[in-house]
Amino acid sequence: MSNNDENKGEACHRSRCPVSCLLELIGDKWTLLVVRDLLFDKHTFKELQSSPEKIPTNILADRLKRLEHSGLVRREQYQERPKRYAYHLTEKGQDLNPVMESMILWSNKHIPETYKLEDILNLGSE
Amino acid sequence: MSNNDENKGEACHRSRCPVSCLLELIGDKWTLLVVRDLLFDKHTFKELQSSPEKIPTNILADRLKRLEHSGLVRREQYQERPKRYAYHLTEKGQDLNPVMESMILWSNKHIPETYKLEDILNLGSE
DNA sequence: CCACTTACTTCCATTTTGCAAGTGACTAGA
DNA sequence: TCTAGTCACTTGCAAAATGGAAGTAAGTGG
Numbered sequence: 469m470s471n472n473d474e475n476k477g478e479a480c481h482r483s484r485c486p487v488s489c490l491l492e493l494i495g496d497k498w499t500l501l502v503v504r505d506l507l508f509d510k511h512t513f514k515e516l517q518s519s520p521e522k523i524p525t526n527i528l529a530d531r532l533k534r535l536e537h538s539g540l541v542r543r544e545q546y547q548e549r550p551k552r553y554a555y556h557l558t559e560k561g562q563d564l565n566p567v568m569e570s571m572i573l574w575s576n577k578h579i580p581e582t583y584k585l586e587d588i589l590n591l592g593s594e
Numbered sequence: 595m596s597n598n599d600e601n602k603g604e605a606c607h608r609s610r611c612p613v614s615c616l617l618e619l620i621g622d623k624w625t626l627l628v629v630r631d632l633l634f635d636k637h638t639f640k641e642l643q644s645s646p647e648k649i650p651t652n653i654l655a656d657r658l659k660r661l662e663h664s665g666l667v668r669r670e671q672y673q674e675r676p677k678r679y680a681y682h683l684t685e686k687g688q689d690l691n692p693v694m695e696s697m698i699l700w701s702n703k704h705i706p707e708t709y710k711l712e713d714i715l716n717l718g719s720e
Numbered sequence: 721c722c723a724c725t726t727a728c729t730t731c732c733a734t735t736t737t738g739c740a741a742g743t744g745a746c747t748a749g750a
Numbered sequence: 751t752c753t754a755g756t757c758a759c760t761t762g763c764a765a766a767a768t769g770g771a772a773g774t775a776a777g778t779g780g
Contacts, residue, residue: 483646486701486708487630487694496736497621504613513758520609524738529759550746552757560704567700568613570692575612578686582612622767639727650769655728676777678726 493538494564498523499531500571503557503564506541508588511554535561619664620690624649625657626697629683629690632667634714637680661687 482488494500501523505516516528523531532555535541540561546554557564575582607615620626627649631642642654649657658681661667666687672680683690701708 482648484707484709485627485630485646485714486698486705486710488627488647489705489708490697490701491623491626495621495623495626497617500617500621501611501614504611514756517758520611521614522608524740525759526739526761527737550744550757553759563700563703566696567693570696571616572612574689574693575616577689579612579615581610582615583610584612588611624768640725643727650771651728652730652770653768656767676726678777679728 493534493540498527499535500564500568502528502531502535503540503561504568506555506557506561507565507568511556512552513555516555540564619660619666624653625661626690626694628654628657628661629666629687630694632681632683632687633691633694637672637682638678639681642681666690 481492494503501519501521502516505519510516510519513528513532516532517523517525532541532543536543536555539558542556542558543553544556546552572585576584607618609615620629627645627647628642631645636642636645639654639658642658643649643651658667658669662669662681665684668682668684669679670682672678698711702710
């Protein structure tokens with residue numbers, strides 16, 4: 469990361485459309501799954517890696533870096549020796565909750581067999 | 595559409611997570627922009643092509659096919675000679691509106707200079 | 721006939737993905 | 751001390767996806 473990269477949180481946008489701009493941050497098959505897991509109290513690399521969709525580790529590392537760079541996620545050391553890191557959503561990241569919720573509602577209506585919100589919470593505590 | 599195509603709207607999912615399943619349909623940088631345009635009354639290939647993000651034509655054709663295949667979009671001929679086609683959202687596709695709205699709210703809050711909903715509607719009528 | 725339009729398709733170099741294997745730092749046990 | 755194991759990644763590489771440009775098919779209008 470050079471100095472030039474840092475002054476703007478983001479690179480130049482394709483347009484000023486809010487949908488387009490958000491898609492530049494989360495527009496792919498994996499990023500929102502990471503956000504989902506962070507919302508549902510998974511915080512270490514290991515925990516994020518072990519989700520049922522089986523995200524490849526290089527993709528996970530990349531997405532965490534991007535999310536951190538775009539200010540949605542904060543990486544913090546939770547242990548000194550050996551050094552271990554945990555990832556947490558910033559407020560900006562947590563604000564994606566309504567997006568996530570509307571997506572869940574859509575899928576529950578249109579894709580049979582998808583887990584309801586309660587199912588997800590129950591699964592998490594098993 | 596044959597009977598065979600219909601029973602499988604989709605291939606096998608990565609998981610039964612509603613977020614993951616929806617991402618298999620719209621999880622990329624372009625698909626939701628097409629849905630956005632269809633929501634905002636753009637219906638021909640030409641119109642969709644001319645959005646400010648400048649989607650490549652091969653990607654647009656591919657995304658329209660996928661959206662049609664997953665039942666979010668319907669392709670219909672609106673003119674006989676020469677044959678011309680228009681794309682419209684099905685009810686399933688229109689139901690993505692709340693997702694779109696929550697995304698717009700997020701961007702308006704967190705990304706400066708993004709258009710508000712009114713701005714978008716005004717631009718459309720110019 | 722020629723230019724022009726719409727709705728795509730094809731070609732191909734570059735980029736991104738996805739899988740497997742490897743690395744570095746450390747701990748705990750024989 | 752040697753060995754195995756854990757966590758948090760990184761690296762290598764083949765395969766797939768993307769993006770830009772050019773081409774094509776089917777028409778219209780002059």
